[in-house]
Amino acid sequence: MAHGNAHAQSNSHSHAPSHEGHVDLESLRLMGFWIFLITDCILFGSLFATYIVLHGNTAGGPTASELFHMPGVIAETFILLTSSFTSGLAVLSMNQGNRKGLIGWLVVTALLGASFITLEVTEFVKMVHEGATIGTSGFLSGFFTLVGTHGLHVSLGLVWMTALMIQLGRHGITPVTRRKVNIISLYWHFLDVVWIFVFTIVYMLGVM
C-alpha cells in the first residue's frame, strides 16, 4: 500500500515538469479515442436502423414477445449499469494514486462484464435451441447482429481490461497506464449507453 502510494506520487511529481508537451499529446490521444467511439456510435446506429426496419418481419418464426425472457435481460441491464459505475470508481482510485483500489475496481468491473456475457451467451444458446437462429427471419438476423455486436464489444473490452490489469500490476500508475485506464473507462461507459438503447428499443419495446 505504502509502496503503491509512493510510486504514484513520484510519478505525478516527475510528470509535472514535462507537462507542457506531454499533456497535449495525451489529451490528443484521448480525443482520438473519443472520435473512434463516435464512429462506433454510427456503426451501432446503422445496426439499430436495420433492426427497427426488420423487427416486424418474423417470417412465421417467433416474435419478440414470444422469444424474450425479461428476468435475464433485466439482470444483464443492472449488471452492466453497476459495472459502468465501478469502472468510474476505478478511475477515481487512480486519481487518488491508489493502485490497489484501481486494480480492485477493474477486477470487479471485469467480473461484472463476464457475468453479463455469460447471461447473454446463455440467452442466445437457449434461443438457438428453441429454433430461433440468425437465419430464421429478418427480425432475428437484425436481432443477433445488433445484440451480438454489442456482446463482441464487451468481450473485447474484457480482454483489453485484463491486459491493462497486468500492465498496472507491472508498471503501476504511469502517464501511459493512466491514459489507458481513462480510455477503457470511457469505452465501458459507452458500451453501457449502447446497452441501454438495446434494452429499450429491442427488449422493452419488443415485449410491450
Added chain:
Amino acid sequence: MAQHSGNEHEHEHENQHEHEHEHEHEHEHEHESHGSLKSYVIGFLFSLVLTAIPLMVVLNHWLAGTAAKVVLVGAAVLQFVVQLVYFMHLREEKKPRWNLLALIFGLIVLMTIVGGSVWIMTYNVVSH
C-alpha cells in the same frame, strides 16, 4: 473538491502567487479531476432510477402505445445524458470543446441514418 478548499486557504495568504495556483488548478482539472465520488454516486442513482421507470411502466402495463414509447425512449435519452455528464465528464471539457462538437456531429449523422432509414421503410410500399 478537497484539493480546492485546501488551496483556497493558501490563496488568502499568498495573493501574489494566486496566478500560479490557478494554473495548477487547471492542470489538476485536466489531468486528475474527472469527478468526485459524489458525482459518480449521483450518476449511478440516476441511472438506476431511469432504468427502473421504463421497467415499471412496461411490466405493470401503466401506459400503452405511443405514451409508453415516449416514456421509454425519453428515459433512454436521459440515461445517455446522465452517463455523458456524470461518468464521461463531458461538461468538464475545456474551451475549444472539440469533443462536444464531434459528438454533436456524430449524433446528427446517427439521427440521419436511423431516422432516414425508418422514415423511408415506413412508407415503402414494396416491403409490405
